[in-house]
Amino acid sequence: MSKSEKNPKVIIRWEECKGCGLCIEACPFDLLYPSEDFNSHGYHPTVYVGEGCTACGTCFYSCPEPGAISVYKIWDEWTEFAYCKNCGGEYKVFTRETHPGKQFCTNCQEEITE
Ligand code: SF4
Numbered sequence: 466m467s468k469s470e471k472n473p474k475v476i477i478r479w480e481e482c483k484g485c486g487l488c489i490e491a492c493p494f495d496l497l498y499p500s501e502d503f504n505s506h507g508y509h510p511t512v513y514v515g516e517g518c519t520a521c522g523t524c525f526y527s528c529p530e531p532g533a534i535s536v537y538k539i540w541d542e543w544t545e546f547a548y549c550k551n552c553g554g555e556y557k558v559f560t561r562e563t564h565p566g567k568q569f570c571t572n573c574q575e576e577i578t579e
Pocket residue numbers: 475491492493494495496497517518519520521522523524525536
């Protein structure tokens with residue numbers, strides 16, 4: 466599989482992150498850093514630099530906040546976009562075997578609803 470076909474990505478949910486920095490310390494490639502901006506809870510959420518992720522999952526396993534980090538091994542696998550009311554914008558969607566026929570936002574993990 467060529468590099469262009471396998472494009473890992475990490476997504477950190479802005480409002481779920483408590484800014485503890487554990488994932489920043491854990492990433493072996495220094496790909497995560499604290500945002501200068503605050504979320505609505507007054508924390509500086511962690512941000513991904515945008516490239517270089519190997520999908521090793523170390524950040525995911527270091528995070529104490531359920532749902533704050535998602536690691537996608539093959540980000541390009543999801544090419545369909547839909548409007549997510551929760552995020553207020555167009556995001557890639559994915560499906561879950563446990564919820565046949567439903568689509569979920571790759572940004573916030575919530576179900577895409579009409
Ligand atoms: S999955 Fe691994 S390489 Fe990617 S951001 Fe997390 S710790 Fe870093």
